[in-house]
């Protein structure tokens with residue numbers, strides 16, 4: 001097996017959307033021919049406006065298939081409190097998908113999406129008990145050699161250097177759930193800063209931990225921090241031995257997205273992390 005995923009996020013159709021960058025993303029996506037295109041939420045800027053949903057639907061049609069999409073907090077209506085509380089994902093369901101837990105599988109690979117965006121939250125999301133149970137139920141259907149990848153909009157880790165903590169409010173529960181499910185990699189967005197980390201960075205009581213791969217905003221002008229005004233996406237290559245993540249950043253001087261960092265991790269099936277923890281520590 002050798003698979004390539006392209007991971008984009010925070011498209012924000014509406015005033016912040018940059019059509020020139022979006023067209024370039026489509027071109028580079030087709031050049032790359034990924035096995036799966038993952039889109040980790042915030043498809044529109046303001047979910048209340050049908051024209052933004054029509055615009056993002058038209059844009060998604062220009063991108064390669066298959067696609068796996070999850071909703072973000074901007075995909076929940078803001079202005080109408082009834083819609084916000086009781087029909088928070090009605091527009092998402094109408095224009096994108098009625099399936100909030102999409103599953104994509106190939107031999108040796110399972111990618112599962114979940115929802116962290118809810119009507120009561122303005123910015124921070126959370127993984128409901130039902131959503132955690134859905135992840136556990138779906139991942140339990142795959143054997144231990146399968147590379148399990150979760151997709152959700154809000155990250156399970158705080159982003160270093162961000163002004164405030166934008167991780168999901170029940171990050172501890174989410175991190176433990178991902179570990180219980182043997183999820184090797186989680187793909188997320190929301191912060192508009194790309195970041196690669198590991199849940200073992202914040203908890204040392206996990207069995208194996210989960211790689212966290214966060215994309216910045218791929219097509220909007222709302223990049224934050226060191227990505228202010230910039231756009232990014234990730235490319236992930238998975239085989240039996242390694243997970244390789246290439247962070248791509250738009251470079252104005254060359255007029256395209258180029259890889260700016262590469263992170264390579266051993267797969268669980270490689271046997272590297274099956275050594276007892278003590279044997280991995282070098283004696284002083």
Ligand SMILES: [Fe+2]
Pocket residue numbers: 010012042072074190191192217
């Ligand atoms: Fe966003």
Ligand SMILES: [Fe+2]
Pocket residue numbers: 042072073074153189190191
């Ligand atoms: Fe967001």
